[in-house]
Amino acid sequence: MLEYHIDFQGQNLAEQITQGVISIFGVIGFLVGIVFQDIRLSLYIFVAGIALTALLVVPAWPYLNKNPQQWLPSKAKAAKAAALKEQEATKEKIA
Amino acid sequence: MNSLQNRANAVMAFSISAIFCLLGAIALSAFIIPTSPNGLVAVNSIKVVTGRYDKTWFDYKTRDNQFANTVMQIDADLSSLFHWNTKQLFIYAVAEYSTPTHSKNQIVLWDSIIKRKSDAVIRKKGIKNKYSVIDVNKKWTDIHANVSLHWNIVPYVGFMTYGHSQASEPYAFPLPSGIQT
Numbered sequence: 001m002l003e004y005h006i007d008f009q010g011q012n013l014a015e016q017i018t019q020g021v022i023s024i025f026g027v028i029g030f031l032v033g034i035v036f037q038d039i040r041l042s043l044y045i046f047v048a049g050i051a052l053t054a055l056l057v058v059p060a061w062p063y064l065n066k067n068p069q070q071w072l073p074s075k076a077k078a079a080k081a082a083a084l085k086e087q088e089a090t091k092e093k094i095a
Numbered sequence: 096m097n098s099l100q101n102r103a104n105a106v107m108a109f110s111i112s113a114i115f116c117l118l119g120a121i122a123l124s125a126f127i128i129p130t131s132p133n134g135l136v137a138v139n140s141i142k143v144v145t146g147r148y149d150k151t152w153f154d155y156k157t158r159d160n161q162f163a164n165t166v167m168q169i170d171a172d173l174s175s176l177f178h179w180n181t182k183q184l185f186i187y188a189v190a191e192y193s194t195p196t197h198s199k200n201q202i203v204l205w206d207s208i209i210k211r212k213s214d215a216v217i218r219k220k221g222i223k224n225k226y227s228v229i230d231v232n233k234k235w236t237d238i239h240a241n242v243s244l245h246w247n248i249v250p251y252v253g254f255m256t257y258g259h260s261q262a263s264e265p266y267a268f269p270l271p272s273g274i275q276t
Contacts, residue, residue: 039179
Protein backbone atom coordinates (compact mmCIF):
# COMPACT_ATOMS: atom_id res chain seq x y z
CA MET A 1 0.00 0.00 0.00
CA LEU A 2 2.00 3.03 1.25
CA GLU A 3 5.11 2.17 -0.71
CA TYR A 4 5.24 4.92 -3.31
CA HIS A 5 7.62 3.20 -5.71
CA ILE A 6 9.97 5.12 -7.94
CA ASP A 7 11.72 3.91 -11.08
CA PHE A 8 15.35 2.76 -11.41
CA GLN A 9 16.78 6.07 -12.65
CA GLY A 10 14.83 7.77 -9.87
CA GLN A 11 16.43 5.47 -7.30
CA ASN A 12 19.91 6.27 -8.57
CA LEU A 13 19.14 9.98 -8.50
CA ALA A 14 17.68 9.74 -4.97
CA GLU A 15 20.83 7.99 -3.73
CA GLN A 16 23.07 10.66 -5.23
CA ILE A 17 20.93 13.47 -3.84
CA THR A 18 20.99 11.91 -0.35
CA GLN A 19 24.77 11.60 -0.24
CA GLY A 20 25.46 14.89 -1.98
CA VAL A 21 23.11 17.18 -0.07
CA ILE A 22 23.90 15.76 3.38
CA SER A 23 27.66 15.89 2.74
CA ILE A 24 27.51 19.45 1.42
CA PHE A 25 25.48 20.62 4.42
CA GLY A 26 27.95 18.88 6.74
CA VAL A 27 30.87 20.75 5.16
CA ILE A 28 28.99 24.07 5.18
CA GLY A 29 27.98 23.49 8.79
CA PHE A 30 31.57 22.83 9.81
CA LEU A 31 32.90 25.91 8.03
CA VAL A 32 30.16 28.23 9.31
CA GLY A 33 30.63 26.84 12.81
CA ILE A 34 34.38 27.30 12.86
CA VAL A 35 34.10 30.84 11.45
CA PHE A 36 31.39 31.96 13.90
CA GLN A 37 32.85 29.77 16.70
CA ASP A 38 29.45 28.25 17.44
CA ILE A 39 29.04 24.48 17.54
CA ARG A 40 25.25 24.77 17.77
CA LEU A 41 25.09 26.62 14.45
CA SER A 42 26.98 23.72 12.81
CA LEU A 43 24.54 21.16 14.08
CA TYR A 44 21.48 23.23 13.15
CA ILE A 45 22.79 23.58 9.60
CA PHE A 46 23.46 19.85 9.47
CA VAL A 47 19.93 19.02 10.70
CA ALA A 48 18.50 21.43 8.13
CA GLY A 49 20.42 19.45 5.49
CA ILE A 50 18.86 16.20 6.67
CA ALA A 51 15.38 17.76 6.62
CA LEU A 52 15.92 19.11 3.10
CA THR A 53 17.20 15.74 1.86
CA ALA A 54 14.23 13.93 3.38
CA LEU A 55 11.89 16.39 1.72
CA LEU A 56 13.64 15.92 -1.64
CA VAL A 57 13.82 12.15 -1.81
CA VAL A 58 11.44 10.47 0.62
CA PRO A 59 8.11 11.31 -1.09
CA ALA A 60 7.72 9.78 -4.56
CA TRP A 61 7.95 13.09 -6.42
CA PRO A 62 7.20 12.96 -10.18
CA TYR A 63 10.85 13.84 -10.98
CA LEU A 64 11.84 10.44 -9.54
CA ASN A 65 9.34 8.64 -11.81
CA LYS A 66 10.24 10.02 -15.22
CA ASN A 67 11.44 6.74 -16.73
CA PRO A 68 8.95 4.07 -15.68
CA GLN A 69 10.05 0.53 -16.50
CA GLN A 70 8.05 -1.23 -19.26
CA TRP A 71 7.55 -4.73 -17.92
CA LEU A 72 6.74 -7.78 -20.09
CA PRO A 73 3.20 -9.10 -19.55
CA SER A 74 2.95 -11.90 -17.00
CA LYS A 75 3.11 -15.52 -18.30
CA ALA A 76 -0.35 -16.42 -16.96
CA LYS A 77 -1.92 -13.47 -18.71
CA ALA A 78 -0.06 -14.26 -21.95
CA ALA A 79 -1.22 -17.90 -21.84
CA LYS A 80 -4.82 -16.82 -21.28
CA ALA A 81 -4.66 -14.40 -24.19
CA ALA A 82 -3.19 -17.08 -26.42
CA ALA A 83 -5.90 -19.55 -25.43
CA LEU A 84 -8.61 -16.99 -26.15
CA LYS A 85 -7.10 -16.31 -29.58
CA GLU A 86 -7.03 -20.04 -30.39
CA GLN A 87 -10.65 -20.42 -29.35
CA GLU A 88 -11.69 -17.56 -31.57
CA ALA A 89 -9.70 -19.06 -34.43
CA THR A 90 -11.43 -22.44 -34.07
CA LYS A 91 -14.84 -20.69 -33.89
CA GLU A 92 -14.07 -18.91 -37.13
CA LYS A 93 -13.06 -22.21 -38.74
CA ILE A 94 -16.34 -23.84 -37.71
CA ALA A 95 -18.30 -20.92 -39.01
CA MET B 96 15.60 3.28 -2.55
CA ASN B 97 12.53 1.70 -4.10
CA SER B 98 9.90 2.29 -1.47
CA LEU B 99 9.11 5.18 0.86
CA GLN B 100 10.44 3.31 3.92
CA ASN B 101 13.63 2.37 2.05
CA ARG B 102 14.33 5.98 1.17
CA ALA B 103 13.66 7.24 4.71
CA ASN B 104 15.99 4.56 6.05
CA ALA B 105 18.73 5.42 3.56
CA VAL B 106 18.56 9.13 4.45
CA MET B 107 18.79 8.43 8.20
CA ALA B 108 21.59 5.87 7.80
CA PHE B 109 23.71 8.19 5.70
CA SER B 110 23.08 11.14 8.01
CA ILE B 111 24.44 9.13 10.95
CA SER B 112 27.65 8.38 9.04
CA ALA B 113 27.90 12.03 8.08
CA ILE B 114 27.30 13.38 11.59
CA PHE B 115 30.11 11.20 12.94
CA CYS B 116 32.43 12.69 10.33
CA LEU B 117 31.26 16.19 11.32
CA LEU B 118 31.79 15.53 15.03
CA GLY B 119 35.20 13.99 14.32
CA ALA B 120 36.20 17.10 12.39
CA ILE B 121 34.98 19.31 15.25
CA ALA B 122 36.95 17.22 17.76
CA LEU B 123 40.14 17.49 15.68
CA SER B 124 39.65 21.22 15.06
CA ALA B 125 40.29 21.84 18.76
CA PHE B 126 43.95 20.96 18.18
CA ILE B 127 44.55 23.53 15.45
CA ILE B 128 42.76 26.51 17.03
CA PRO B 129 45.54 28.66 18.51
CA THR B 130 45.29 29.50 22.20
CA SER B 131 47.39 31.73 24.43
CA PRO B 132 46.50 31.06 28.04
CA ASN B 133 48.52 32.60 30.80
CA GLY B 134 48.26 32.37 34.54
CA LEU B 135 50.13 33.29 37.66
CA VAL B 136 49.65 32.03 41.17
CA ALA B 137 51.40 33.67 44.09
CA VAL B 138 51.24 32.59 47.69
CA ASN B 139 50.83 35.59 49.97
CA SER B 140 51.10 33.80 53.28
CA ILE B 141 51.61 30.34 54.69
CA LYS B 142 50.82 29.41 58.24
CA VAL B 143 51.41 25.93 59.63
CA VAL B 144 49.19 24.64 62.41
CA THR B 145 48.97 21.29 64.14
CA GLY B 146 45.87 19.22 64.61
CA ARG B 147 44.09 15.92 64.29
CA TYR B 148 43.30 14.13 61.08
CA ASP B 149 39.69 13.62 60.18
CA LYS B 150 38.02 11.18 62.57
CA THR B 151 37.79 8.47 59.91
CA TRP B 152 41.58 8.19 59.89
CA PHE B 153 43.38 5.67 62.03
CA ASP B 154 45.68 8.16 63.74
CA TYR B 155 42.92 10.45 64.94
CA LYS B 156 44.43 10.20 68.41
CA THR B 157 47.52 12.27 67.57
CA ARG B 158 47.20 16.03 67.58
CA ASP B 159 50.55 16.93 66.02
CA ASN B 160 49.89 16.48 62.30
CA GLN B 161 50.97 19.63 60.51
CA PHE B 162 48.49 21.39 58.25
CA ALA B 163 49.38 24.41 56.17
CA ASN B 164 46.92 27.26 55.76
CA THR B 165 47.72 29.25 52.65
CA VAL B 166 46.43 32.47 51.21
CA MET B 167 47.16 33.06 47.55
CA GLN B 168 46.28 35.24 44.64
CA ILE B 169 45.62 34.26 41.06
CA ASP B 170 46.01 36.39 37.96
CA ALA B 171 45.05 34.47 34.88
CA ASP B 172 43.59 35.05 31.46
CA LEU B 173 42.21 31.81 30.10
CA SER B 174 39.61 33.34 27.77
CA SER B 175 41.49 32.15 24.68
CA LEU B 176 40.80 28.56 25.76
CA PHE B 177 37.10 29.15 25.12
CA HIS B 178 36.59 28.26 21.48
CA TRP B 179 33.61 26.61 19.77
CA ASN B 180 34.37 23.20 21.20
CA THR B 181 34.92 24.23 24.82
CA LYS B 182 32.13 23.39 27.20
CA GLN B 183 33.85 24.43 30.40
CA LEU B 184 37.19 24.69 32.10
CA PHE B 185 38.23 23.05 35.30
CA ILE B 186 41.04 25.05 36.87
CA TYR B 187 43.06 24.09 39.90
CA ALA B 188 46.05 25.49 41.77
CA VAL B 189 48.65 22.85 42.51
CA ALA B 190 51.50 22.97 45.02
CA GLU B 191 54.41 20.78 43.98
CA TYR B 192 57.43 19.82 46.07
CA SER B 193 59.81 16.97 46.75
CA THR B 194 60.90 15.44 50.02
CA PRO B 195 63.71 12.96 50.75
CA THR B 196 61.19 10.11 50.94
CA HIS B 197 58.87 11.13 48.08
CA SER B 198 60.34 12.74 44.99
CA LYS B 199 57.16 14.21 43.52
CA ASN B 200 54.25 15.47 45.61
CA GLN B 201 51.31 17.46 44.29
CA ILE B 202 48.55 18.95 46.36
CA VAL B 203 45.49 20.68 44.95
CA LEU B 204 45.01 23.84 46.99
CA TRP B 205 42.00 25.28 45.25
CA ASP B 206 39.84 24.55 42.23
CA SER B 207 37.00 26.02 40.28
CA ILE B 208 34.80 25.40 37.27
CA ILE B 209 34.51 28.11 34.63
CA LYS B 210 31.52 27.90 32.35
CA ARG B 211 31.62 31.21 30.50
CA LYS B 212 34.26 33.01 28.51
CA SER B 213 33.48 36.20 30.43
CA ASP B 214 34.48 34.45 33.67
CA ALA B 215 37.80 33.22 32.27
CA VAL B 216 39.75 36.33 33.24
CA ILE B 217 40.60 35.68 36.87
CA ARG B 218 41.89 38.34 39.22
CA LYS B 219 41.43 36.96 42.70
CA LYS B 220 43.11 37.81 45.94
CA GLY B 221 42.92 36.26 49.37
CA ILE B 222 42.11 32.75 48.18
CA LYS B 223 42.35 30.31 51.05
CA ASN B 224 43.09 26.67 50.36
CA LYS B 225 39.93 24.65 49.83
CA TYR B 226 41.46 21.31 50.78
CA SER B 227 43.72 20.18 53.62
CA VAL B 228 47.35 20.85 52.86
CA ILE B 229 49.18 18.04 54.59
CA ASP B 230 52.26 16.10 53.57
CA VAL B 231 52.45 12.30 53.53
CA ASN B 232 54.92 12.51 56.40
CA LYS B 233 52.61 14.94 58.23
CA LYS B 234 55.47 17.41 58.75
CA TRP B 235 56.22 20.58 56.79
CA THR B 236 59.75 21.28 58.04
CA ASP B 237 62.40 21.88 55.35
CA ILE B 238 59.96 21.74 52.48
CA HIS B 239 59.85 24.22 49.63
CA ALA B 240 56.88 24.12 47.32
CA ASN B 241 56.08 25.96 44.13
CA VAL B 242 52.56 26.61 42.95
CA SER B 243 51.09 26.67 39.46
CA LEU B 244 47.71 26.99 37.86
CA HIS B 245 46.51 23.93 35.97
CA TRP B 246 43.56 23.71 33.64
CA ASN B 247 41.51 20.95 32.12
CA ILE B 248 39.54 21.81 29.00
CA VAL B 249 36.22 19.94 28.85
CA PRO B 250 35.04 19.86 25.23
CA TYR B 251 31.56 19.40 23.79
CA VAL B 252 32.94 16.59 21.67
CA GLY B 253 36.43 15.16 21.52
CA PHE B 254 39.41 14.95 23.78
CA MET B 255 39.95 16.28 27.29
CA THR B 256 43.13 18.32 27.20
CA TYR B 257 45.27 19.60 30.04
CA GLY B 258 47.66 22.48 30.51
CA HIS B 259 49.36 24.46 33.21
CA SER B 260 51.02 27.77 33.86
CA GLN B 261 54.63 28.29 34.77
CA ALA B 262 55.46 27.37 38.33
CA SER B 263 56.12 30.12 40.83
CA GLU B 264 59.34 30.40 42.78
CA PRO B 265 59.49 27.94 45.70
CA TYR B 266 57.92 28.95 48.99
CA ALA B 267 59.24 27.70 52.32
CA PHE B 268 56.90 26.38 54.96
CA PRO B 269 57.33 28.03 58.35
CA LEU B 270 57.43 26.24 61.67
CA PRO B 271 54.08 25.38 63.25
CA SER B 272 52.50 28.30 65.02
CA GLY B 273 49.17 27.45 66.54
CA ILE B 274 46.64 24.70 66.80
CA GLN B 275 43.99 23.95 64.25
CA THR B 276 40.52 24.77 65.43
